[in-house]
Amino acid sequence: MTATTQGPPDTGTRLQRLSLNTATTKYWTLQQAIDGALRAGIPALGVWRDRVAEVGTERAAQLIRDAGLRVSSLCRGGFLTAVDPAEQRKALADNRAAIIEAATLGTDSLIMVVGGLPGGDRDIAGARRLVADRIADLVPFAVEHGVRLVLEPLHPMYCADRAVLSTLGQALDLAAPHPAESVGVVVDTFHVWWDPALDEQIDRAGRENRLAAYQVCDWNLPIAADALLSRGMMGDGHIDFDTIGGWVRDAGYTGDIEVEIFNADIWAADGDEVLATMARRFVDLVLPAAEQSIHQDAG
Amino acid sequence: MTATTQGPPDTGTRLQRLSLNTATTKYWTLQQAIDGALRAGIPALGVWRDRVAEVGTERAAQLIRDAGLRVSSLCRGGFLTAVDPAEQRKALADNRAAIIEAATLGTDSLIMVVGGLPGGDRDIAGARRLVADRIADLVPFAVEHGVRLVLEPLHPMYCADRAVLSTLGQALDLAAPHPAESVGVVVDTFHVWWDPALDEQIDRAGRENRLAAYQVCDWNLPIAADALLSRGMMGDGHIDFDTIGGWVRDAGYTGDIEVEIFNADIWAADGDEVLATMARRFVDLVLPAAEQSIHQDAG
Secondary structure (H helix, E strand, O other): OOOOOOOOOOOOOOOOOEEEEOOOOOOOOHHHHHHHHHHHOOOEEEEEHHHHHOOOHHHHHHHHHHOOOEEEEEEEEEOOOOOOHHHHHHHHHHHHHHHHHHHHHOOOEEEEEOEOOOOOOOOHHHHHHHHHHHHHHHHHHHHHOOOEEEEOOOOHHHOOOOEOOOOHHHHHHHHOOOOOOOEEEEEEHHHHOOOOOHHHHHHHHHHOOOEEEEEEOEEOOOOOOOHHHOEEOOOOOOOOHHHHHHHHHHOOOOOOEEEOOOOHHHHHOOHHHHHHHHHHHHHHHHHHHHHHHHHHHHO | OOOOOOOOOOOOOOOOOEEEEHHHHOOOOHHHHHHHHHHHOOOEEEEEHHHHHOOOHHHHHHHHHHOOOEEEEEEEEEOOOOOOHHHHHHHHHHHHHHHHHHHHHOOOEEEEEOEOOOOOOOOHHHHHHHHHHHHHHHHHHHHHOOOEEEEOOOOHHHOOOOEOOOOHHHHHHHHOOOOOOOEEEEEEHHHHOOOOOHHHHHHHHHHOOOEEEEEEOEEOOOOOOOHHHOEEOOOOOOOOHHHHHHHHHHOOOOOOEEEOOOOHHHHHOOHHHHHHHHHHHHHHHHHHHHHHHHHHHHO
8 A cells, every 4th residue: 555645654664553443433344444444554453342243253353363453452341330230240241241252352451431320329439339349250250361351431521321430540449459460441532631640640550550552532622412422533622642642651551552433523434534534643643652662662 | 488389498597508609590680690599598699700790890799788698709710721921911810800809799709710721722731830820820919809719620521621620639739839718629519529539639628728619510411512501400410419518518618508500491491490499409409418517516
């Protein structure tokens, strides 16, 4: 593939850490996402479970493997705040299935969105205790399958309905009772960019060997009518990727960088154009901080 | 005034700490808000500057005083993140005017919404430093007029456009260089309910003598199309007022409790009905935690 002004500027080496999260191209099947990533020179996929379910786990693993792509993470496990014991068992069973899927797909990272307040409940401290208990229930099974539970703090705007886990510091506290190789954390710029403690908590995540994944997208305004769809293409919003990326680099993270964008306009656009824009923005806005680490490592 | 099933259950003493923030009855003039508060048995007003401007500060002060109402706070100063020196001077002049207004109205609390990222800028750490510098500029003038700058952490969903001050802990850090009587903080349930450090930071605010105001409204879902209007009537959303109110009580706060609701449906409703609902919800959901303090004080 030849670089053009419309395409990624250099697909030889500059995209080697870029991963396409399948949520960014919501209307693509797994096969379309694989083909699109190959056309764009993107070497990895962050895979949502709906894309896996569409062909079956073994087949999905084979398709991705045959294409020579990596799986950077499986999205997602979690939703662990049920109060009812039968609902708790159901959630645990679903998470165990997700752990097996991750292992089968060849990724050790299962992203965990922990769940919001149980229906009609206002006991946020209680919901947070439920999450801690269910994580403890899942850790042995995850370890057995070589999969790490990667806790995702979500923006506080989703605290009531999606995740009572709201900051990176809180995620690290929740992970603390468990071995670092069994429970990690993910830095998703959209969710944590505002946090005045972000630099110290990213540094802490590195020191505690829990920085398992780095996801990027931008914070656009106005907030979308469906608040879940507010995520923007890097460069379109208010996030300073160079600063946050520098913290992630300094914390020792050298893994894949996933682009995960929930955005109705991006979903409606041509997938190949989205990937070309994504690759350019990655090179311009996200890669510089990461490249410095290469120079530092070599220096 | 006689209590009815539609009105406040007991206006004799149970509403003595309730304050109507004029934003809750957005379409009422100051005079209408005064009259409405009197009809509902609400003894205090949190006043927005637009309601003051409408009659002039001296006249506003006289109208409120003549009605026998207290002013619990003036809303608001702030918007201190300008980079351009001329814009900075303009912001300081506007805040000095607000300080004089607060003093004239007889309240020592000027609520401060510090401002978001300067236009097109992504340097959040820089914006936070600008706020710290401008607060330092304003403190001597505030002290001279017997007014306290009351820093309001806003929900992180407003970090880009309204306030780079996002947590109570951050507000207390920002206040720390200044005497407690010159810079305080406000706990607004809508903005901080999600914060996993809220209990310890409310406790800290008490210990540091900075807990200057307590504002209540609920967190409703879905988030409104205009995100600023997502605030709900207590009991309609996901906030546990008893728990947060208990923390505020235990931190030693005994002042007015303002109800400040930005919500298009509430604005469209009949003002007297809104105040009656507000009074009932206050008594049912907010007062119990406050009343315990009275019992504790007596015990």
